[in-house]
Amino acid sequence: MQLRISKTRKEVDTRIHLGSNFHVSVKRPFARVDVRRRFLPDDANEIVxxxxxxxxxxxxxxxxxxxxxxxxxxxxxxxxxxxxxxxxLRCPNCNPNDFTAY
Structure with a gap:
């Protein structure tokens, strides 16, 4: 996966799921690549x-x-x-928060 970002481009907002709740995200204007695990809080519908x-x-x-x-x-x-x-949906790697529901 090559990460090429044009310096003239103002907006970048990308998140790539690597599996098992690990994600790579890029968001300008910070010009950083963030590699982080995410989780699903008990009271939420979206991983954080x-x-x-x-x-x-x-x-x-x-x-x-x-x-x-x-x-x-x-x-x-x-x-x-x-x-x-x-x-x-049944894969614990691709859908780690909900795979047992299927």
Whole structure:
């Protein structure tokens, strides 16, 4: 996964689910890549970030092994058992907060 952001572009708001509630997010104007685990509070409908994680600059991100290695990762949603919505919903990695409901 290459992260290329144009310096002339004003707005970036992206979140990529890595699995098991781990997410990479990028949001300008902070010019940072945030890698963080998220969780579903008891009284909420949407996951929220935890306090634990890392936040690095775009330059630091491009110098990490993650930027090259993520291109080689096969995410489980690309596997054969995820080719329909029910397969994704039953996966504890893709749907960690609700998989037992299906």
């Amino acid at each position: 970030p935890t306090r634990r994680g890392i936040s690095i600059t775009f330059q630091q991100w491009s110098n990490t092994i993650f930027s090259d290695e993520l291109d080689k990762v096969t995410f489980c949603e690309d596997s054969n058992d995820h080719q329909n919505p029910l397969g994704w």
